[in-house]
Amino acid sequence: MCRARAVVVSLFLLFLAGCSSTTFIYNRLDFILPWYLDDYVELNRQQDAFLEEQLAPFLAWHRSEELPTYIRILDDIDSTLDRDITADDVAAISLEFEEAWFRLEGRALDWLLALGAELSDEQVDEFLAELWEQQEKYEKKYLERSDEEYREDSYDSLVDSMQDYLGRLDREQKQVLENASAGLQRSDGIWLRERAAWLERLEGFMQRQPGWQAAIRDAVARRSEVVSEEYLALYDHNLGVIYEALAQVLNSRSEAQDRRLRGKLSDLRKDLETLVSQGKAKAA
Secondary structure (H helix, E strand, O other), rough: OHHHHHHHHHHHHHHHOOOHHHHHHHOOOOHHHHHOOOOOOOOOHHHHHHHHHHHHHHHHHHHHHHHHHHHHHHHHHHHOOOOOHHHHHHHHHHHHHHHHHHHHHHHHHHHHHHHHHOOOHHHHHHHHHHHHHHHHHHHHHOOOOOHHHHHHHHHHHHHHHHHHHHHOOHHHHHHHHHHHHHHHOHHHHHHHHHHHHHHHHHHOOOOOOOHHHHHHHHHOOOHHHHHHHHHHHHHHHHHHHHHHHHHHHHHHOHHHHHHHHHHHHHHHHHHHHHHHHHHHHHHH
């Protein structure tokens, strides 16, 4: 459960790497984040200003403290590429992303909970309704799939992710990912049940009785203790399958694929260094 959160940070890096301008996107997060939140609840002008004030120290912290950590993770990945890669190596990188997520989550909760206190009851209802509507969409999208469709979707996702960094995969590499997809155990149903249970708890917290913010913090910190053992077992199994497949594909990469991969990592590293330097210049 916890390691799933590492995906957020890794996807963030992947997203930035896929952008035509990493610095352009990152430097506009103060605009992008409120725009994203608007999908869940419409803020008034006063709340928009409040959110802007809350985001400023959060984004400054992320630029000065977390981006250097992302650079170090990229360096770790680059060093790992110099030798045969094991599933444990992939798991270690995932753990670094997981730790980065926990730091990000803790800081983000500060401004999210502060904003939550500023919402009207009607806005809270709007927010919760949007989350439940999203739940229904997920259930329709994922639960109606057959097992074969689930495997095909998993395979397509793995291939797309690897080709973003390596370029076109050869037949043997695709076979590794196809075998991995076949070895995955379906977790979408139990994941959606766990998500629905969390939404029910969140509805209770958002009654905003005294101590509600601390209660949410505690629930977030302890959520891995309340999810089912079945879900954790499925998730650990699937992670193990994916880690092993990624290691195999990376070890079989061609010289051209290696150049492409290292080039993308190098470009992203340079962009992150530029962002850190820009932050230092602003603070000076």
